[in-house]
Amino acid sequence: GENVEQHPSTLSVQEGDSAVIKCTYSDSASNYFPWYKQELGKRPQLIIDIRSNVGEKKDQRIAVTLNKTAKHFSLHITETQPEDSAVYFCAASTGGYQKVTFGTGTKLQVIP
Amino acid sequence: GAVVSQHPSRVICKSGTSVKIECRSLDFQATTMFWYRQFPKQSLMLMATSNEGSKATYEQGVEKDKFLINHASLTLSTLTVTSAHPEDSSFYICSARGRGGEGTDTQYFGPGTRLTVL
Numbered sequence: 001g002e003n004v005e006q007h008p009s010t011l012s013v014q015e016g017d018s019a020v021i022k023c024t025y026s027d028s029a030s031n032y033f034p035w036y037k038q039e040l041g042k043r044p045q046l047i048i049d050i051r052s053n054v055g056e057k058k059d060q061r062i063a064v065t066l067n068k069t070a071k072h073f074s075l076h077i078t079e080t081q082p083e084d085s086a087v088y089f090c091a092a093s094t095g096g097y098q099k100v101t102f103g104t105g106t107k108l109q110v111i112p
Numbered sequence: 113g114a115v116v117s118q119h120p121s122r123v124i125c126k127s128g129t130s131v132k133i134e135c136r137s138l139d140f141q142a143t144t145m146f147w148y149r150q151f152p153k154q155s156l157m158l159m160a161t162s163n164e165g166s167k168a169t170y171e172q173g174v175e176k177d178k179f180l181i182n183h184a185s186l187t188l189s190t191l192t193v194t195s196a197h198p199e200d201s202s203f204y205i206c207s208a209r210g211r212g213g214e215g216t217d218t219q220y221f222g223p224g225t226r227l228t229v230l
Contacts, residue, residue, distance in 0.1 A: 034218065043205060043221040044156065089155060099146065100219055104155045 002027040004092050006103030013080050014111050021106045023090035024072040030092040033066060033073050034100065038087045047088075048075070080110045114140045116208045118222030125196055126230055133191045133225045135206030141186040142208035146219065147179075150203045162189045196229045203227075 003026040013019050025033075031052035036044035050057045050064045050073065057064050061080075066073040077084055090103040115138040125131050135145055144163050148156040160181050162168045168181035180192040189208075193200055203226055207219040 036221075041203075041224075041226075043223045045221070046218060049218065099158055099161055101158075102156045107153075 002030060002092055002094075002101040004090060004101050004103040006090050006106055008106060009104065010107045010109070012109045012111060015080060015082060017080055019077045019080050019084070019108055019110075021075045021088055021090065021108075022072060023074070023092075023103050024070075025092040025101075026071065027092070027094065028068075028071065029094045032093045032100075033064070034091050034093075035064060035075050036089045036091065036102075038089065038105075040086075044089060077108075080108075082110050082112050084108060085110045114138075114208070114210060114218075114220040116142075116206065116220045116222040118206055118225055120225060121223060122226045122228075124228045124230065127197050128195055131193045131196055131227060133193075133204055133206075133227075135189045135191070135208065135222050137187045137208040137210075137220075140208075140210045142189070142210060143186065144209045145183055145189040146207045146209075147181060147189075147191050148205045148207065150205060150224075152203075156205065159191075193227065196227070198229045201227055201229045 006023045034049035037047045038044040048062050048064050050066050061078045063076040087105045087107050089105050091100045093100040117136045119134045147159045150156050158171050159174045160168045160170045162181050162183040164183050164186050170176045183189040203224050205224040206222045209219050
């Protein structure tokens with residue numbers, strides 16, 4: 001089955017700096033890669049996703065890149081703000097009605 | 113975006129009792145629902161995949177007789193933790209996936225249920 005690894009497990013940045021979270025996956029058939037943000041005690045919220053037919057996608061301060069050859073994808077947050085502090089999960093799926101496999105999570109702390 | 117509700121949000125029960133958790137998709141038809149368990153500071157662990165009108169598919173290591181899943185309609189799936197024990201205490205989260213179109217791949221999560229077994 002699919003295995004998703006995520007690094008780092010914790011990340012502290014100064015407000016205004018950029019944050020990068022990296023993930024690798026094992027199943028070459030995976031073609032859908034969502035990223036979720038989870039605040040303490042709350043549900044995961046989809047913040048951005050990318051499909052295998054594109055290499056990069058951007059939404060305001062958030063961007064995701066995908067390298068299918070190397071089987072890794074990354075989340076980039078620019079101009080970080082304290083409200084960006086949360087746990088971020090990457091995930092991979094073969095799409096359609098298949099299950100999504102989550103990474104282990106990255107706790108991001110943005111220091112004011 | 114699509115809305116998924118979950119009830120109850122929090123439950124405390126005695127060891128040996130059964131607890132039912134409901135997951136509803138409020139504004140879309142969910143052909144597939146997923147049930148996850150999340151321990152403190154850990155990732156979401158998939159327990160089972162529930163398809164409307166058919167038996168749930170359980171992940172390896174998850175006891176199907178202990179975690180009963182029923183997906184009776186396109187908007188409702190239930191998870192029953194039977195004969196709960198303290199080690200079952202966890203945060204249980206459901207997610208739902210719609211049918212067709214761009215949103216097929218996207219999972220929308222419920223708010224979760226905090227189960228505490230005394």
